[in-house]
Amino acid sequence: MGSSVFKIFLMMAGCSFSLMPAQQKDVKLFFQRTCAACHGLDGSARGLNGQKLPGRVLSDARWQGSKKDADLVKSILKGKGGMPSFQSQLSEAEVETLVAEIIRPLAARKK
Numbered sequence: 001m002g003s004s005v006f007k008i009f010l011m012m013a014g015c016s017f018s019l020m021p022a023q024q025k026d027v028k029l030f031f032q033r034t035c036a037a038c039h040g041l042d043g044s045a046r047g048l049n050g051q052k053l054p055g056r057v058l059s060d061a062r063w064q065g066s067k068k069d070a071d072l073v074k075s076i077l078k079g080k081g082g083m084p085s086f087q088s089q090l091s092e093a094e095v096e097t098l099v100a101e102i103i104r105p106l107a108a109r110k111k
């Protein structure tokens with residue numbers, strides 16, 4: 001009796017794992033919830049009312065061009081100046097995805 005409950009638990013655990021094949025966090029959601037507080041949703045370092053936020057402008061294409069992915073990944077993981085470290089919340093692979101899929105495309109966007 002006890003062991004069949006355990007089997008059902010294992011089946012359920014198996015299901016929930018197969019529902020999330022990507023073990024990575026949703027980096028877009030993470031950016032919107034956490035990073036946008038300082039950098040703005042569009043990387044302009046402006047809030048929804050146009051107010052100045054504490055982060056640097058991430059949407060500046062010329063600045064982005066001067067930075068390698070590895071530089072940005074390191075700054076995000078370790079922190080830089082007024083930016084906290086995120087290595088306890090994001091893996092290196094997640095930060096690489098964040099840079100490639102969220103930060104890089106911000107530079108292409110018109111403000």
Ligand code: HEC
Nearest residue numbers: 034035038054055056071072075076080081082083084086
């Ligand atoms: C508390 C405010 C704050 C939060 C939250 C924050 N940042 Fe920053 N960020 C800053 C500041 C300030 C700088 C400028 C640091 C400097 O150059 O001294 C910065 C710089 C950066 C840079 C440029 C790094 C470099 O090498 O020049 C990137 C990329 C960046 N942030 C991405 C992110 C991402 C991604 C997140 C969310 C995981 C995030 N930031 C969250 C404040 C913040």
